[in-house]
Every structure is written in structure tokens, then in C-alpha cells.
Amino acid sequence: MLEYRVEIALWAISGIIPFFMLNIWTNNNLNESINISNIMLSRYFLCAFFVRQFSVVWVVFSFEEDCLMGKISPYLIQPLNPFFRYFAQHLAEQITRFPFALIIAFFFFIFNPESIWIPNSGILILSIVSTFLSFLIQFLIQSIVACLCFWTEKASSIERLLFIPTLFLSGLLAPVVSFPAYVKSWIYLTPFPYLIDFPANLLSGNKTNISGGLSMQILWIFLLFPLFKKIWSEGTKKYTAMGS
Amino acid sequence: MNLSKYLKVYTKFLHTSLASELEYKTNILVDLITAILSLIGSIFLLSIFFQNNGYIGGWKFEQALIIQGIYTILNGITNTWFNPNLTEIVKHIREGTLDFVLLKPIDSQFFISLKKINPSGILEIILGFFLLFFCIRINQVNLNFSFLSLSFITISCSICILYSLWFFISTTTIWFVKTWNAIEVLRSFLYIGRFPLNSFSFSLRIFFSIFIPIAFITTIPSEVFLGLSQLWKILLEVFVAIVFLITSRKFWLFALKSYSSASS
Numbered sequence: 001m002l003e004y005r006v007e008i009a010l011w012a013i014s015g016i017i018p019f020f021m022l023n024i025w026t027n028n029n030l031n032e033s034i035n036i037s038n039i040m041l042s043r044y045f046l047c048a049f050f051v052r053q054f055s056v057v058w059v060v061f062s063f064e065e066d067c068l069m070g071k072i073s074p075y076l077i078q079p080l081n082p083f084f085r086y087f088a089q090h091l092a093e094q095i096t097r098f099p100f101a102l103i104i105a106f107f108f109f110i111f112n113p114e115s116i117w118i119p120n121s122g123i124l125i126l127s128i129v130s131t132f133l134s135f136l137i138q139f140l141i142q143s144i145v146a147c148l149c150f151w152t153e154k155a156s157s158i159e160r161l162l163f164i165p166t167l168f169l170s171g172l173l174a175p176v177v178s179f180p181a182y183v184k185s186w187i188y189l190t191p192f193p194y195l196i197d198f199p200a201n202l203l204s205g206n207k208t209n210i211s212g213g214l215s216m217q218i219l220w221i222f223l224l225f226p227l228f229k230k231i232w233s234e235g236t237k238k239y240t241a242m243g244s
Numbered sequence: 245m246n247l248s249k250y251l252k253v254y255t256k257f258l259h260t261s262l263a264s265e266l267e268y269k270t271n272i273l274v275d276l277i278t279a280i281l282s283l284i285g286s287i288f289l290l291s292i293f294f295q296n297n298g299y300i301g302g303w304k305f306e307q308a309l310i311i312q313g314i315y316t317i318l319n320g321i322t323n324t325w326f327n328p329n330l331t332e333i334v335k336h337i338r339e340g341t342l343d344f345v346l347l348k349p350i351d352s353q354f355f356i357s358l359k360k361i362n363p364s365g366i367l368e369i370i371l372g373f374f375l376l377f378f379c380i381r382i383n384q385v386n387l388n389f390s391f392l393s394l395s396f397i398t399i400s401c402s403i404c405i406l407y408s409l410w411f412f413i414s415t416t417t418i419w420f421v422k423t424w425n426a427i428e429v430l431r432s433f434l435y436i437g438r439f440p441l442n443s444f445s446f447s448l449r450i451f452f453s454i455f456i457p458i459a460f461i462t463t464i465p466s467e468v469f470l471g472l473s474q475l476w477k478i479l480l481e482v483f484v485a486i487v488f489l490i491t492s493r494k495f496w497l498f499a500l501k502s503y504s505s506a507s508s
Contacts (some may be wrong), residue, residue: 006420006425007425008425010425010426010428010429011425011428012427013429013432014425014428014431014432016432017430017435018434020444021443023444023448024293024300024439024444025302026445027443027444027445028293028296028299028300028301028443029296030295030296033295033296034298063301122258152270154268154271157271157274157275157278158274160274160275160277160278161274161277161281161494163281164278164281164285165285166280167285168285168286168288168289173289174289174292174293178295179291179292180291180292180295183288186272208269226306
């Protein structure tokens, strides 16, 4: 992974959309309507950036390529589920990304010195756990989509479709508290706010329901995992090696 | 004679790539739903921004919708032509197949930029035009000759700038081989084009007009729609577009000198 330092640095830069959004929020005093101070809002978006950095998943794209190239066949013979391979890749890249994310955070604090804060260790551990759970949820969702490769060959377009609600509803572009009431009434039943909004609120010290959020995350993992197992076993039966 | 040759080649390109893309019909349907959802999502996001007092950066919601419309059209163009073709450059260079392109008796930039077409982007362009027509109605834009010609000029300049940005980044592949992530960075910067430039702080505004001229791409055409644009801004956009086109062309020719084929 260290071979691709420049790429990973660019990856980290491409995640800076939350900061642009923060700029719109603070520059137009939009926080007045949702009762969050500017400082808390900037912490929120910084945390959203961090959570996003450590929960990005691209397994469907790797899997699709491997599937179309027929590289999956040798993996299938191995006694380990090939998704563990992708899982390990994701973890390795997240660790490599950590220093770059820290550098970006450093620059962020230079421009916004008033928003420096140090979360206490309990909160820090809880938010690392919830970020990891958010990563797991996204990994499971994408793995399920990736398994659709066995049927449609181009599963990545389905993933792009799913990415749209993730982008707008997860809290990456605007905190979920700012959403209108008709969205807030149902959004907490979906997995989306637990992907970024919940861990970011937790880490930044904004108001959030800690036990509720964590249990919803775990609940979603328990719902998605059997689904993944099912679709995986169905899909591998369907699999006909391509390109080999 | 030269032009007619290029036109003829282009119709062949259209034919072959449409034929291969239409193989994946469900894919096109999924892409259409994606485009619609993404438009709904960005309008939803805009409506959150306008919850407070109905203005961001001096723009009203109805006016900001024009920017959305133009952004959607430009994004559609990106998805139809720039994205499928220019990501292909990466592949050409990594696998050394750029040799075959360079050997063809046709301009390499032309070949590489227009070879493929992704029909699902066209649906997005149509969607954008629908939104724009809706905006023209709710903002009571006067449809006269000068408006039409000015908006045509500014939008074509935007397309040229956008194309040059994409082409520029893809060209750097010749040295760096893998530029997927640089393209990702460009994408995330282009995302800013969904919002009026004035809604950003002064330093970011400068950044987005000088270093990466995203400001020119959507804000100036939208100002033309509202009749707010000054002549110097339009002239500046034309100038920037020409400069970008020429530099990207020069950059490509320069990059080709450093091209050393791979694995063949």
C-alpha cells in the first residue's frame, strides 16, 4: 500500500467536500436555523471528513473487475471467502490514509484555530468503534451489491445508484439535524444517518443518542450479514467463469 | 475535405460505441434513475440551505435552480463524452495501446477524446434542459436573441473549459501512469459548481476563479439567464476558454514527446 502514497494522498484530498459545505454554511450563517454554533458545526464537518475517510468502501469496483476478468475463479477454490481479501485491502489502505488525513486536519486547524478540541478518551474509543461499524455496514451493503455481479456483470451502476442516497442522507453534506421534519421522521430507520452523521456527531461532541445509535448500527449489521451470506451462496452456484 | 473526413469518422465512432453500449440496456435504465435521484438530492440539499432566510450569497432559491440546471447539463456532457473517453487514456497508456492510436492517420487528440459515447449521460442532459426550461418560466426570463446567443456562447465556453480540465488531468497519465485519483479530485472540485460562487468565502472564491475556474463554468452562464452578467465577465470567460483549449492542446503535444510505450 505504501507504494501508492501519491494516490492515497489524492484520495484524501478528494474527500474534502465536507469543508466546502462548511464554507457555505458558515459564510451564509445558515446555522442560525438549526441552533448549532459555528464552532460546533466546523467540528462536525471535520469529523464527517474523518469518518468518511475511514469508512470509504470500493469493494464492488474491485470485485466487478476481478469477476469480469475471471480472477475470482482461483479465489473461489481457496478455503477463505474472497471478500476477506478485499476486507484486508480496505483496512490496509485506511491505515495508510491516516497520516494524510491528519495533515489535512492540521491545515484545517490553522485556518480555524478556534475549533480545536480534544475529545475525551471514552468518546474517542466509542467514535472509533462507531466509525468501524459504519465501515462494516457500508462494506456489507457493497458486498451484497458486488454479488449481483454473478447475475448482471455490471453491478457498479447499481452501486452508483445506491451512492446517491448515501451522499445526500448520510450527513456528509449537511448534518441530519438540519433536514426538514418530513425527512427526519423516517430517516433514522434507514442505515444512512448511522454512516456518517452519528459517528461525526459523537466525535465532535454534538448532541446525539449514543446507545441508540450504536445499537442501530449493530442491528443493521445483523440484518445485512445473513443477507450477504445468502446472496453469496446463491451467487457462487450461479457463477460461470468468465474470460478464463 | 478534412472536416468531412473527421465528420465521417465521428459518425462511425457514434455507431460503434452506441452499438456496444446498448448491449447493457438495464444499465442505462439504472443510470437514468441515478441521474434523477441525484438531481432530487441536490435540490433537496439546496432547499436545506435556503431554510434559513431564503438567500445564499445573494441568490434566491429559484435563481439557484438555474445553476443546478446548467450543472446537470454539463455533468451529463461529462458523463456522455469526457468520462468514458478520457478515463480510457489511462488504460491506453498503461497497456501501451496508445501506440495504435498514434499510428492512425488522424489527430490523436480527436481520436482519444471522441471515440466513445455513453448514452445514459444524454438522458441527464435532457433532464437538465427540462429543469432549465422550468427555471426560465419561474424566473420569467426574456427569451430574446441576445439572451439566447449569450447563453449559447457562455455554455459552450463552459464546455470547453470543462473539457480542457479533464483532458489536462488525463494527459498527466503519461508521466504518472495512474491518475484515477486525480480525476476523483477534479470531480470533487467540480461538485462546487452546483452552488453560486458568491456563497463561498472570499478566499475560496479566488481559488475557484483563478486556479480551477469552476466559477466560470456554471455561475457566469446562470448570470446570463438572470440578465445580471456584465460584458467583461463574458469576455473573460471566452478568453479563459480559449486559453484553456490552446494550453491543453499544447500540453498534449508536449506530453506525447515524453511518451515511451509500455509492455510491448
